[in-house]
Amino acid sequence: MRILAVAHNTFREAIRDKILYVLLFFAAVAIFGSKLLGWISIGQDIKIIKDISLAAVSVFGVLIAIFVGTSLIYKEVDKRTIYTIICRPMHRFEFILGKYLGLAYVLALVTVVMAITAMAYVTILGGSIDRTFLMAVVLIYFELLLVTALAVLLSTLTSPILGAIIVFSLYVTGHATGIFVDLPAHFDDTFAKHMLEIVYYVLPNLSNFNIRAEAANELPVTGGYFLWAVFYGVFYTGMLLVVASLTFEDKDV
Amino acid sequence: MGAEVIVTKDLTKIYSGHLGSGAVRSLDSLNLVIRENEVFGFLGRNGAGKTTTIKILCSLLRPTDGWATVYGENVRSRNARRFIGFLPENPYFYEYLTPKETLDFYGRLNGLDAAARAREWDSLGELLDLHRIANQRVRGFSKGMRQRLGFAVALVGDPEVLILDEPMSGLDPLGRRNIRELILWMRDAGKTIFFSSHVLGDVEQICDRVGILVNGKLTTQGRIDELLTQHVRQVEVILAGLSEADAKAIANGADHKRVSEAGRHFVVEDPQKADALVRAAQGRGAQLVEFTPIRESLEDYFMREQGDDS
Known part of the structure; x- marks a missing residue:
């Protein structure tokens, strides 16, 4: 109940935040503007619109997760609203989880709104929505959950600006973790290779959630892969939230 | 308790x-x-x-x-x-x-x-x-x-x-x-x-x-x-029926502030000296009208506790 009270309040705060609507506006512009690129790619317009729409859902979702998530806890401490909350008979991790779930609600709402807009637009333009497109939207949401958990962890540690820079860097790196293991042969058995392998396994591999190309080209994705990606997201997100809770447990506020 | x-x-x-x-x-x-x-x-x-x-x-x-x-x-x-x-x-x-x-x-x-x-x-x-x-x-x-x-x-x-x-x-x-x-x-x-x-x-x-x-x-x-209570700063004593000459004679460092309808007002820094003043006055036929210890306020006490830092 306490977690839900904090979550409900966080949701209420976020949906009253103007930045959410600004980002949603730009997401809509990107989705509807995808038609422009569709025109210059003859016969590929639906494919391009699907690809750009899914990219817009992902990018704008990530921007919301980063901008709101990295200030989520920091702002409570900075504005001292936290004083009257964590002195209540509640665990600190309940506060962290509540804040996280509140933002997860918001992102679910935003993802659904953006996805419905994209699907309606694709349908109006004569395209069809298949199972892979829906799977891609769900995996984008799980990616957003992971990025949000990372942002919340950073929010317990540092300022929103530094946190946003770090999360954004990890987001970019997380989409290209393959470079840490696809090294030329002369790196074999070197210290650098072993270190980069550790980095590869520690950093979130966000490309696991990226099936946008398959969705745009209407290629099938197996249920097994989908479930594995969901499990990866849930596991990684859970670990990040545990670390965030432990970090916050003994923090002086 | x-x-x-x-x-x-x-x-x-x-x-x-x-x-x-x-x-x-x-x-x-x-x-x-x-x-x-x-x-x-x-x-x-x-x-x-x-x-x-x-x-x-x-x-x-x-x-x-x-x-x-x-x-x-x-x-x-x-x-x-x-x-x-x-x-x-x-x-x-x-x-x-x-x-x-x-x-x-x-x-x-x-x-x-x-x-x-x-x-x-x-x-x-x-x-x-x-x-x-x-x-x-x-x-x-x-x-x-x-x-x-x-x-x-x-x-x-x-x-x-x-x-x-x-x-x-x-x-x-x-x-x-x-x-x-x-x-x-x-x-x-x-x-x-x-x-x-x-x-x-x-x-x-x-x-x-x-x-x-x-x-x-x-x-x-x-x-x-x-x-x-531990820090009585001063005592105000009012004595009636005391002549000016007697007042000067018994003052012994007490500050003779003024004369009112109630009597002569003295302010004494030390409570023991105030007792002595009262006894001396009574020995000369005066009556004690009021004996008021003037205590520190909390502010006085607080400022003293701060010592040199204040």
């Missing part, structure tokens, strides 16, 4: 500087016992360690050393926090909520069901005059309104102990009087109240006991009447 409610033992807080440099000892081996249904005033200059102590009691800070308990439960435990209602200095609440939504939120955090939360709103809203601003957002609230809301939030869940950090700070005289009355009302309701303040006149009026913190160390704690 009531049961021990808040106990601190060698409570110490050291804030470490960046990269381990410039550590500041904000609180140094604080030992305190606050008893049931007591109003305890915690005094000290800015930076003396009052807010640090309060934050440790409310589990916002971890002590570097020592411990603190509330009703025998370590303040780090969730159980201890069941007993505590906390009003921070300049309380901050979510600006986008109304007082009713705010109390509902804190009621949920205290685990109250919907009916209990509605009852809390009815009673606390009435007590703190929040009903008429029930639907205004906190964003536009004055200092006094925020303080009233802060008290209501602190009282959600009917805690036994109230910890108030500078509850009178920044309020006008009327606002301060309202807070004083509220604190006395809470004491009459059986609560134990621990509060810090700079407003010594208010502390003197409502506290049973005080503690004075100087640079993180508790230099004094005790009942105000006991602390101040």
Whole structure:
């Protein structure tokens, strides 16, 4: 109940935040503007619109997760609203989880709104929505959950600006973790290779959630892969939230 | 003597500087016992360690050393926090909520069901005059309104102990009087109240006991009447039926201030000398009309405790 009270309040705060609507506006512009690129790619317009729409859902979702998530806890401490909350008979991790779930609600709402807009637009333009497109939207949401958990962890540690820079860097790196293991042969058995392998396994591999190309080209994705990606997201997100809770447990506020 | 409610033992807080440099000892081996249904005033200059102590009691800070308990439960435990209602200095609440939504939120955090939360709103809203601003957002609230809301939030869940950090700070005289009355009302309701303040006149009026913190160390704690009785600054003596010549003869260093209808007024620095003055006057046929020890005010005492630092 306490977690839900904090979550409900966080949701209420976020949906009253103007930045959410600004980002949603730009997401809509990107989705509807995808038609422009569709025109210059003859016969590929639906494919391009699907690809750009899914990219817009992902990018704008990530921007919301980063901008709101990295200030989520920091702002409570900075504005001292936290004083009257964590002195209540509640665990600190309940506060962290509540804040996280509140933002997860918001992102679910935003993802659904953006996805419905994209699907309606694709349908109006004569395209069809298949199972892979829906799977891609769900995996984008799980990616957003992971990025949000990372942002919340950073929010317990540092300022929103530094946190946003770090999360954004990890987001970019997380989409290209393959470079840490696809090294030329002369790196074999070197210290650098072993270190980069550790980095590869520690950093979130966000490309696991990226099936946008398959969705745009209407290629099938197996249920097994989908479930594995969901499990990866849930596991990684859970670990990040545990670390965030432990970090916050003994923090002086 | 009531049961021990808040106990601190060698409570110490050291804030470490960046990269381990410039550590500041904000609180140094604080030992305190606050008893049931007591109003305890915690005094000290800015930076003396009052807010640090309060934050440790409310589990916002971890002590570097020592411990603190509330009703025998370590303040780090969730159980201890069941007993505590906390009003921070300049309380901050979510600006986008109304007082009713705010109390509902804190009621949920205290685990109250919907009916209990509605009852809390009815009673606390009435007590703190929040009903008429029930639907205004906190964003536009004055200092006094925020303080009233802060008290209501602190009282959600009917805690036994109230910890108030500078509850009178920044309020006008009327606002301060309202807070004083509220604190006395809470004491009459059986609560134990621990509060810090700079407003010594208010502390003197409502506290049973005080503690004075100087640079993180508790230099004094005790009942105000006991602390101040030990420090009689002067005695005013009024003697009737004493001639001017006799007055000069027996003065022995006493300051003969003036003559009124009641008699001759003397101010004596030393109470023993005042006794001697009275005996001498009575030996010359005068009558003692008034013998008034002039005690230190809490402010005098506080300033003296600050020593050279003040």
